[in-house]
Amino acid sequence: MNSLFKENIEDILDIIEEGIHIVDSSGIIVYYNRFAAKLDSINPEEALGRHILEIYPSLTEETSTILRVIKTGKPILNYEQTFKNYKGIQITTVNSTIPIISGKRVMGALEVSRDITEVKKLSLKVVDLQAELMKDVRPEQSYDGNKAFFNFADIIGISEEMLKLKKDAMAVASSPSPIMVYGETGTGKELLLHAIHNASPRRDKPFIAQNCAALPETLLESILFGTVKGSFTGAENRPGLFEIANGGTLFLDEINSMSLQLQAKLLRVIQDGNVRRVGDTKTIHVDVRIVTAINIDPRQAVMDKTLRDDLFFRLSVISLKVPPLRERKGDIHFLIEHFIKKYNKKLHKNVKYISSSVEQFFLNYAWPGNVRELEHAIEGAMNITEGEIIESKCLPHYLGEIFNKFDFTKEDREIKSLKEALYNLERSLIEKALKKCEGNVTKAAELLDIPRQTLQYKISKYIIKTGNAGF
Ligand SMILES: Nc1ncnc2c1ncn2[C@@H]1O[C@H](COP(=O)(O)OP(=O)(O)OP(=O)(O)O)[C@@H](O)[C@H]1O
Numbered sequence: 372m373n374s375l376f377k378e379n380i381e382d383i384l385d386i387i388e389e390g391i392h393i394v395d396s397s398g399i400i401v402y403y404n405r406f407a408a409k410l411d412s413i414n415p416e417e418a419l420g421r422h423i424l425e426i427y428p429s430l431t432e433e434t435s436t437i438l439r440v441i442k443t444g445k446p447i448l449n450y451e452q453t454f455k456n457y458k459g460i461q462i463t464t465v466n467s468t469i470p471i472i473s474g475k476r477v478m479g480a481l482e483v484s485r486d487i488t489e490v491k492k493l494s495l496k497v498v499d500l501q502a503e504l505m506k507d508v509r510p511e512q513s514y515d516g517n518k519a520f521f522n523f524a525d526i527i528g529i530s531e532e533m534l535k536l537k538k539d540a541m542a543v544a545s546s547p548s549p550i551m552v553y554g555e556t557g558t559g560k561e562l563l564l565h566a567i568h569n570a571s572p573r574r575d576k577p578f579i580a581q582n583c584a585a586l587p588e589t590l591l592e593s594i595l596f597g598t599v600k601g602s603f604t605g606a607e608n609r610p611g612l613f614e615i616a617n618g619g620t621l622f623l624d625e626i627n628s629m630s631l632q633l634q635a636k637l638l639r640v641i642q643d644g645n646v647r648r649v650g651d652t653k654t655i656h657v658d659v660r661i662v663t664a665i666n667i668d669p670r671q672a673v674m675d676k677t678l679r680d681d682l683f684f685r686l687s688v689i690s691l692k693v694p695p696l697r698e699r700k701g702d703i704h705f706l707i708e709h710f711i712k713k714y715n716k717k718l719h720k721n722v723k724y725i726s727s728s729v730e731q732f733f734l735n736y737a738w739p740g741n742v743r744e745l746e747h748a749i750e751g752a753m754n755i756t757e758g759e760i761i762e763s764k765c766l767p768h769y770l771g772e773i774f775n776k777f778d779f780t781k782e783d784r785e786i787k788s789l790k791e792a793l794y795n796l797e798r799s800l801i802e803k804a805l806k807k808c809e810g811n812v813t814k815a816a817e818l819l820d821i822p823r824q825t826l827q828y829k830i831s832k833y834i835i836k837t838g839n840a841g842f
């Protein structure tokens with residue numbers, strides 16, 4: 372380690388937004404960064420030299436991750452912990468704790484803590500609100516809470532790939548079987564799943580979406596399956612999303628971000644339809660259609676071991692792939708028109724179209740962010756377009772730069788080759804017609820459905836020999 376780094380390490384550790392504690396083998400705090408002090412509502416000076424359980428009175432030898440690591444010498448990674456800090460405020464953190472080992476002796480432990488108190492509060496609030504909305508629904512009422520907003524008509528696309536996708540999706544809408552949608556980011560996976568739900572017999576029941584990448588494992592588990600009071604610090608009686616989505620659809624986005632342990636629990640629930648709230652002994656039967664999305668090839672995710680193979684087979688009973696935008700360029704024109712209309716309304720504009728050079732550029736750009744990127748490009752450009760035409764100067768800066776480097780002459784070359792192809796096609800059709808009519812120009816013109824003079828002109832243009840020229 373160079374000395375500049377060594378000298379500044381404390382300053383560096385003080386500016387990061389994670390709590391860092393280092394304790395010695397007897398549990399005495401020897402280092403405590405500024406963020407940890409903020410989490411615990413205590414001055415670093417007050418904490419140094421004191422035992423960890425003095426600072427965290429709600430923890431015990433058994434529940435403190437740091438003391439467990441000192442005892443076992445084994446790391447504990449990404450462990451969610453809810454405790455009361457020095458001032459009695461309830462905090463939830465996700466901790467990774469590793470032993471500090473010298474030779475074979477455990478000299479102490481280092482713990483890095485991420486504060487998820489607010490994230491947890493908000494996530495649970497969302498679940499409570501969803502449950503609240505559901506409570507008011509009597510069986511005869513249609514459900515108006517967690518809605519899927521989009522229909523098949525909202526999915527713009529006339530390319531062969533999109534027409535096939537929509538047809539397949541409509542065909543499976545009424546089934547209860549799980550669906551896995553695979554597609555790059557921004558291709559419209561969520562949109563498609565909304566449309567499927569709205570075309571299904573479950574349309575009047577909830578459509579609940581949960582991103583599996585957004586939350587730490589234990590919190591996601593509580594949110595999906597629910598909790599019972601007292602099962603862990605701060606736990607309340609709370610239904611999980613499976614219960615809330617009963618009768619409807621549960622959409623698990625970025626399924627490969629879910630931990631493998633939780634994937635195993637999910638598999639069990641899907642197999643028998645019985646959910647057990649965290650800390651509960653009894654199970655509740657639910658009827659939920661599980662739909663999932665993934666933005667890498669699911670077989671690759673299985674190979675990378677981020678998706679369990681048994682869960683993959685169970686979830687991809689129906690599997691749909693949304694192609695990237697660069698593979699369906701025929702849709703670009705219609706998407707542009709659609710977004711211009713949408714943002715004319717939203718932004719009170721009167722844009723009519725985009726300039727032909729921008730459209731040409733859009734047709735050739737690779738769109739790594741797919742339809743979402745195209746939509747934002749148009750929204751951004753329309754914000755600064757004053758007249759009726761979106762010009763290249765209105766494009767978002769990063770796209771404008773690529774536009775300026777775009778080789779329009781390549782496009783000209785392609786157009787030239789199109790001319791050549793048409794020329795060859797015309798010439799070969801004329802040759803075939805003349806051969807069939809044994810060189811009789813009048814009959815060949817009738818066959819080709821063009822005036823005799825036109826054919827005569829074309830023959831001389833292409834210097835095709837008629838008569839006994841060997842057709
Ligand atoms: N075919 C389409 N027609 C109209 N709008 C579309 C289409 N595809 C995508 N969009 C729009 O693009 C945006 C992104 O779509 P969506 O959220 O469904 O993508 P996604 O595949 O779920 O992306 P991510 O993997 O990043 O979550 C949304 O605003 C959606 O309405």
Ligand SMILES: [Mg+2]
Binds near residue numbers: 560561624
């Ligand atoms: Mg999505």
